[in-house]
Amino acid sequence: MNICLDGIWPLSRSVKFIPDIFLTHIHHGFNPVFEAASVCTLLDDCFELQYGGHVMHFNYVWLRDHCRSATCYNSKTNQRNLDTGSIDLNIRPTKTRVDEENLFLTWPDGHVTRYNLAWLAKNSYEGQKLSAIQPRILWNSEIYTNANVPSVSWEKFMSCDDELKTFLNNFLLYGIAFVEDVPATIDDTETVTKRVSIIRETMYGRMWSFTSDFSRGDTAYTKLALDRHTDTSYFQEPSGIQVFHCLRHEGTGGRTLLVDGFYSANRVLEQSPENFELLSRVPIKHEFIENLGTQVNHMIGIGPVLSVYPWNNEVYIMRYNNYDRAVINTVPHNVVQRWYVAHRHLTDELRKPENELWVKLKPGKVLFIDNWRVLHGRESFKGFRQLCGCYLTRDDVLNTARSLGLQA
Numbered sequence: 154m155n156i157c158l159d160g161i162w163p164l165s166r167s168v169k170f171i172p173d174i175f176l177t178h179i180h181h182g183f184n185p186v187f188e189a190a191s192v193c194t195l196l197d198d199c200f201e202l203q204y205g206g207h208v209m210h211f212n213y214v215w216l217r218d219h220c221r222s223a224t225c226y227n228s229k230t231n232q233r234n235l236d237t238g239s240i241d242l243n244i245r246p247t248k249t250r251v252d253e254e255n256l257f258l259t260w261p262d263g264h265v266t267r268y269n270l271a272w273l274a275k276n277s278y279e280g281q282k283l284s285a286i287q288p289r290i291l292w293n294s295e296i297y298t299n300a301n302v303p304s305v306s307w308e309k310f311m312s313c314d315d316e317l318k319t320f321l322n323n324f325l326l327y328g329i330a331f332v333e334d335v336p337a338t339i340d341d342t343e344t345v346t347k348r349v350s351i352i353r354e355t356m357y358g359r360m361w362s363f364t365s366d367f368s369r370g371d372t373a374y375t376k377l378a379l380d381r382h383t384d385t386s387y388f389q390e391p392s393g394i395q396v397f398h399c400l401r402h403e404g405t406g407g408r409t410l411l412v413d414g415f416y417s418a419n420r421v422l423e424q425s426p427e428n429f430e431l432l433s434r435v436p437i438k439h440e441f442i443e444n445l446g447t448q449v450n451h452m453i454g455i456g457p458v459l460s461v462y463p464w465n466n467e468v469y470i471m472r473y474n475n476y477d478r479a480v481i482n483t484v485p486h487n488v489v490q491r492w493y494v495a496h497r498h499l500t501d502e503l504r505k506p507e508n509e510l511w512v513k514l515k516p517g518k519v520l521f522i523d524n525w526r527v528l529h530g531r532e533s534f535k536g537f538r539q540l541c542g543c544y545l546t547r548d549d550v551l552n553t554a555r556s557l558g559l560q561a
């Protein structure tokens with residue numbers, strides 16, 4: 154049996170390119186960026202815009218829905234007023250007009266919408282496909298080491314917004330970032346973290362601190378080695394960021410392993426698009442079951458190993474935790490075989506020694522890990538070791554980054 158993994162994206166549609174006799178309007182050189190002519194054409198089932206050397210298409214219901222006039226849109230709150238449910242799904246403009254910078258459409262009820270052409274181009278599907286993906290530097294150990302990413306220091310980090318911005322920029326580029334010279338207490342770790350975002354409380358607590366006392370039903374609370382993994386893959390939305398601060402270690406071993414999961418995912422894509430597709434389309438489960446006596450925790454998270462944006466295949470979450478991966482029971486046996494092949498391919502990439510960045514966390518050095526991208530692990534250790542930290546929600550960290558003017 155041949156299982157087809159083909160999805161419906163982009164939605165197959167038969168576009169009839171019938172130029173509308175009312176409007177084929179040509180402008181020359183009004184766009185300072187592209188220096189290209191724009192051409193607007195009303196087709197039967199969509200509006201076509203040639204702009205900046207690209208052809209873009211806009212559905213008529215979409216155009217009505219995206220009217221930014223004061224009655225349709227509240228520009229103070231950036232919220233839509235228009236009831237999308239009231240738009241005739243076969244709506245067409247009755248009149249059109251174009252000037253140097255704007256398109257004007259008159260709708261059957263007489264309402265006129267003005268669209269800035271540059272705004273349309275920026276917000277088109279084709280424009281999104283062309284737009285740069287989130288700027289990132291995919292790394293292996295050599296790339297990261299050679300980049301000599303400057304770490305920031307506690308005092309400046311706490312007082313200077315530019316320092317926070319540099320830190321967040323590095324975090325967005327590499328998926329890891331360090332703050333040095335932080336006083337080795339839980340309270341100061343919390344203070345440094347709150348500079349970045351609000352804290353995500355989970356069943357592990359808000360700020361947590363752990364040793365090898367097996368106080369929780371998880372291997373993290375032992376002295377054993379932990380292979381590379383992402384945390385909380387058993388949440389429907391895995392924690393976006395993990396913060397670690399090693400407050401004490403009297404003993405040997407216990408180094409931290411970091412691996413850029415997106416670097417390996419990209420290698421899989423380059424070498425086998427089929428394996429990449431399996432990893433991005435087959436949903437699997439991760440599960441956490443713990444009985445504390447006083448409380449039982451049972452978490453289940455469902456999602457593919459690689460979550461990708463359907464319009465450009467950009468990976469945005471990797472869930473990879475072989476310890477916490479649950480029974481696979483939602484995939485037919487022949488796909489399971491192909492999935493294991495794909496999973497092995499990714500595992501082989503993730504395990505290449507050249508992809509491993511080893512760091513010894515010391516008191517004062519706070520590590521922020523993008524838990525949707527960078528895997529962590531640890532070497533086994535001897536002696537007393539105490540680590541504290543917390544989880545952050547990705548939205549909140551990106552919110553801070555955007556407020557400082559970063560693309561995120």
Ligand SMILES: C[N+](C)(C)CCCC[C@H](N)C(=O)O
Pocket residue numbers: 357361363371372373382383384385386474476477
């Ligand atoms: C970080 N902290 C010690 C609080 C929890 C560790 C959770 C470990 C779990 N196996 C996972 O990967 O999610």
Ligand SMILES: O=C(O)CCC(=O)C(=O)O
Pocket residue numbers: 373379384408409529530531540
């Ligand atoms: O002990 C460590 O260094 C990390 C353990 C771990 O993977 C975790 O707490 O999530």
Ligand SMILES: [Fe+2]
Pocket residue numbers: 373382383384529
């Ligand atoms: Fe972990």
